[in-house]
Amino acid sequence: MEKVLMKGNEAIAQAAIHGGCRYFFGYPITPQNEIPEYMSREMPKAGGVFLQAESEVAAINMVYGAAGAGARVMTSSSSPGIALKQEGISYIVGSEVPCVIVNISRGGPGLGGIQPAQSDYNQSTRGGGNGDYNMIVFAPANIQEAVDLTAEAFEIADFYRNPVMILGDGMIGQMMEPVVFHETPKRELEPKTWATTGTGGKRAPNIINSLHLDPANLEKHNLHLQQKYARMRAEETRYELYQADDAELVFVAYGTASRIVRNAIIQLRETGVKAGMIRPISVWPFPQAAFDQLGSQVRALMSVELSCGQMVDDVRIAAAGRWPVGFYGRSGGMIPAQHEIVDACRSMLEEVA
Amino acid sequence: MEKVLMKGNEAIAQAAIHGGCRYFFGYPITPQNEIPEYMSREMPKAGGVFLQAESEVAAINMVYGAAGAGARVMTSSSSPGIALKQEGISYIVGSEVPCVIVNISRGGPGLGGIQPAQSDYNQSTRGGGNGDYNMIVFAPANIQEAVDLTAEAFEIADFYRNPVMILGDGMIGQMMEPVVFHETPKRELEPKTWATTGTGGKRAPNIINSLHLDPANLEKHNLHLQQKYARMRAEETRYELYQADDAELVFVAYGTASRIVRNAIIQLRETGVKAGMIRPISVWPFPQAAFDQLGSQVRALMSVELSCGQMVDDVRIAAAGRWPVGFYGRSGGMIPAQHEIVDACRSMLEEVA
Amino acid sequence: MPTVFEPTKGLTGVEFHYCPGCTHGVIHRLVAEVLEEMEELGNSIGVAPVGCAVLAYKYFNCDMHEAAHGRAPAMATGVKRVLPDKMVFSYQGDGDLASIGTAEIVHAAGRGENITVIFVNNAIYGMTGGQMAPTTMVGQRTTTSPLGRDPRQVGYPLRISELLATIDGAAFVERVSVHNPANIRKAKKAIRNAFDCQKQRSGFSLVEVLSNCPTNWGMSPLESLDWVKEAMIPYYPLGNFRRPEMQESEHA
Amino acid sequence: MPTVFEPTKGLTGVEFHYCPGCTHGVIHRLVAEVLEEMEELGNSIGVAPVGCAVLAYKYFNCDMHEAAHGRAPAMATGVKRVLPDKMVFSYQGDGDLASIGTAEIVHAAGRGENITVIFVNNAIYGMTGGQMAPTTMVGQRTTTSPLGRDPRQVGYPLRISELLATIDGAAFVERVSVHNPANIRKAKKAIRNAFDCQKQRSGFSLVEVLSNCPTNWGMSPLESLDWVKEAMIPYYPLGNFRRPEMQESEHA
Amino acid sequence: MAKARGAVYFETDRCKGCELCTAVCPVDIVVMDRKSINRKGYNPATVTEMDKCIACANCATVCPDLVIRVERVA
Amino acid sequence: MAKARGAVYFETDRCKGCELCTAVCPVDIVVMDRKSINRKGYNPATVTEMDKCIACANCATVCPDLVIRVERVA
Amino acid sequence: MLEKTICAGFGGQGVMSMGRLIATTAMENGLEVSWLPSYGPEMRGGTANCHVIVSSTPIGSPIISTDATTVLALNLPSMKKFEHALIENGLMIYNSSLIDQQPEREDLRAVPIAANEIAADIGNLKAANMVMLGAFIELTGILKADDLVRALGKMFGSGKQQFIPINEKALREGMRAAAQG
């Protein structure tokens, strides 16, 4: 397979087509515009449909419709646009239809800025739509990973009949790296007998719906959803341990932040500081297991984020008081320099000494 | 002052007017319709304006405009409607204008149902809008408290130039209890010199804005916001400790759930089980301090929610591994019976014995 | 004995939850009869709104979606783009379509989305207990216009058919009423024409049906039909506002 | 020496960030001149959109709000309800107003909200890099219609002025262009009339200004003005679509 | 052509007593049965002099609840 | 009335070299100054034979960047 | 004192205001009260109900699950739905004009009141709820008729004072019926 140099956004778009996506509904917003733009060029060639919706709200509801009709479908947006999709996402989860949602996030709150940020962690992992719901959220740290996860996301979404989110940021979306389009790992998928493709007079009507007026039914439905989430937690959690074996300080970082942390760890180790990293690849489900397998030499954890501190809550939960949890973050599109992280590590280790 | 029997929704509406609210923008949704309906009758009499917006999105943006123009203003909605307001809320926080948002929540996800639920805890306390932002979220457990908190919310919102949310559920909104409209505790408030009331040719233009294209500026702005949140954490955290002094099992419950837990505690104590409760009144900021002052006799915590488990994350963070954390929840509009909670407490105590 | 009138196979037969005398039931039946007569039931996907007709998915005897409030046209678009050869329709109230869902309906029309929309205008938010709709009549009392709709505060009622008729992508727009048998029969014809339009891929079609809400208007069912005739029709004139022929000649 | 033309006090003088030849700058100036001439600067609150004009709050010399994308009319409504005696205006692009903000503009008009809207139609999403707008011309290539807008897939461009003119609450709707000095002068008159309307509390007023986007149209500024004239005006006819007189006579 | 004669059948338990059918019968034979109460708790509609029915189906056409079936008998 | 005469002044550093002003001058005296580059990096607009100016203000009217001021000199 | 009452019936039978009147009167008498309605579309056509708690000490949950002391059932579905919410030996007052059955549970104190007929007799079928309320105060003794009428006066406001006498009459007839029953 050929290695090609691709922009993150375009690679994600191509990966979606590669993963079987044939319908895309979106609305322009920086820094993800290359996704709809690529789709507008390439989707028709793949025999699919690209449609620019009138808004993010319309886009997610078009996705909802197309997914209900049995299609592999995607939408993408960035921070404020994702905020507008929250109601739709909640409906999609409630109705149990699969789709893939890409969030190439930027600085906030409000209109904020357009530079890379990770301040949509809560927005992505804890909804914002109403009700108890979850979706798998993958946070790739490079373009190859973005490609692999995006293509696989369609399989996973279909498997669980649940949306899957790809959470990137402006840097992941805008940078170019070489990528290879591998064969996507396939799952055994049931035929979509629930999809609304017309009864053909041959079966009872299929209904795509999230309404359950009777609380007992709604609770039953919720318990069913919770079972799916439990299964996702058990089977879809992904993470990377980097130099964690002997680490005294374990960073926790995902996506863009993890790249800088990785360099910082190399630098720290050069100077004899044993640092390592848990890199959540799935930020939901959060990789609790990674923490449970840390050795007794660990003296502290430190969450590094391009935000004022959001994932750190999950780190605290995972730590459960076993280690002090530090935080280092930059926000608004500022990217921490490697030396800032090195320094933060040093002070934390001094603090817990 | 006269005691009157009032429906929660109407009491909240009246409390808002009492607290100086003169503008209301909303959109109908069950189970909070009595709020806009009451406002449509009473606001004009108070010399204010009631306006039914074309949607929740429009409503929150009308609030945004009115707040920027210096008014005391409120909106109310329920779960899916709040999801649609998330973008607007993020802008309001980013622009630092004060307002009050009421969420009388119902079962989800999606259209879900219309019976009481607390599955909007994450939606309320961890946003859903983009960016790092927070707002104070009060969760009253009875109508009197709803009235007092709502009226005071306007003072607090003005004080911090930040929205404040009142988080109720269908039960709080629909039930009637006697209430008294007390004098609202007043704060020393700066005049709203930032408001856009026209320069009158006498000052430089005022600008209400959340855009900061330069990442360094946006980060600075974020750090300023974080300082406000730190102050809110320090000064606006509210909770009630109920029979916690000697409790072996401490429930954590808010709003409607706390009422049933309270009865369960009475029943448990009658049978010799020492149970108590931390009742967060502000669910953001979450009352960490309440946990830190628990005695050494405590053997376990248990979060009781009308959800599949959302606040339990904050309980875990607050517990920091000091006690095992249990959870009991019902969802979709189902309300746990007192005996269920009694039983859950008994099994938890057995488990940790 | 030839049957003159019998229940349509287009409906499941599940009893409607609508209030006594509510014409939502009549409109359901008309849509169902048309789909049955066109032999398109097995070929159709309907989209129910959020409004009193939220449970329409239980009543129509074809595949159904339940949409988010106001978003039925977007949802129908998603379905139609996947299944361009199927009949796709939405069924929406005036709060749903003319208020929160304004952007979605305007742009479905704008795109010439080849779907059929049944728009039930009863001048009120029925399901949530009778709040003012954009279509509420001047002076009409609702739970959020307790002194009657005041045009100086909230403007005049929106005429959706007239507004959508300005849009090129709208192939068929007609306003009908179901306040008596003659009009019910005309309404059925309009619905048939709208679906025919879709069948012929002419683009977006919409039938606005003036309907009642005895419960929230505070009237008996019979009074409510009178009110449709006496108060609504003069402001919302019945008739066709757009046919495919017009579209073609414009872009000829 | 009498000054024939000098910078208006309605602008702060901060240099515009617009591309060379972009008529956003001209339109800003016209609005500012009108407010200055009406002596309403100290009395005005403007609402900037999300679009190329997002930084308008830096340019207009009056109190300003920056709205969420498409929601300027709602935000302006909030301001106006609090300050009914002030001049409140929004300034919005075609993506902002005619796409995501369709519901907000239709309902501001529907309510007869007493605000003035400056609607800059440049047939494209400028700020985000030239994607298709609802107003993009048939055949026009954009970054999301790389082969040109295909009406069979996405319909014909929306004519917003015509659409809004069907709404009773709209007191004043006019379409103008700024592709040459004569039209610029006419545009200014229309903007003046719109603000006068607001002053007289006649209700909602909107001026649609045909504008250019040399950058994303891939043209020189001069070519782009030609394209406004040759390609846009024939589809978007200039003229008045609604005046307060019409409103009054209708409800006389 | 001789005047049509018809017969109407009510699925009485579906009736919600809205009375719409009573207002549209050209021969004025549809009335509410004040003496009986159906499963839903309503007085259902009924026909008094069936032989006057002309099978016009007006009653069934306005009924929102699919209560009425009409047949032609002559 | 004698034909008006005018003078135009360019705030050269604001100019973005868009050339719009060059196309609207009735006496055709507005041109781009290809020899100078302003602070922004553009060739700015200028006037060749100022005395032909009739103070019509067309140039200033089309200028999007508030570069031009026009005065009447006769 | 702790009285947990469920009022239930058809949508139009006035069960909500019945409950409100109990709560208002008790509040005016210095007692703690709560009132919780069923709500939403289910009310339309179906059954409506409200939970009323009256207590001399602060009220925990306003929900009555299986510890109702009294059920006021105005129609059959309501009686069926709520008889299992009653405590042992609880009080079931039911509208025998519309309910031609007895409750299934044998332990209950079941009191049939021909509320519709009594109301029709005094000339206002809509006052059936007041007849039931009369029976309720007669049988529980927690509120006095005079207090109830006074509270009704307040609830009605100035516009509807003319309806007080007929409602009072219904109330007293209900008391009488219960006393005799």
Add this chain to the structure above:
Amino acid sequence: MLEKTICAGFGGQGVMSMGRLIATTAMENGLEVSWLPSYGPEMRGGTANCHVIVSSTPIGSPIISTDATTVLALNLPSMKKFEHALIENGLMIYNSSLIDQQPEREDLRAVPIAANEIAADIGNLKAANMVMLGAFIELTGILKADDLVRALGKMFGSGKQQFIPINEKALREGMRAAAQG
């Protein structure tokens, strides 16, 4: 090998594709690469830049903060903005056609290239970026001209092959200028 290059200039000067060409060529040669652009409205009229990393081992962060090995500055604001991103003794190649100053830092290896003039001389002002690129490969030695031209051919696709010769010429002129300078 680890080369961290920042290409910077005005919007229209082709700095983005310059960076892409470096990355593509290096990738084709089996090296690890990353390319990161500045983006958003700031690009309009203002300066544009991209960060290109070429390495023989996997690349951590694609961001170059203060560890650039080379800066290619096509205009003055870019030179000013990025000279402080260079490591000690780093390489600053600047377009002396538009930049009439030297970098402030004294430690740098500063190489002026009259890119515009050279490009104008060979008949295509737009190829100034290729001139700079020529200087870059000459001075760093990390890529060969032939590889670069081949990569350019791929990047251009079938439609633009006729532009290759003039670009190659510019590249070689840039190499020569650097070799002489």
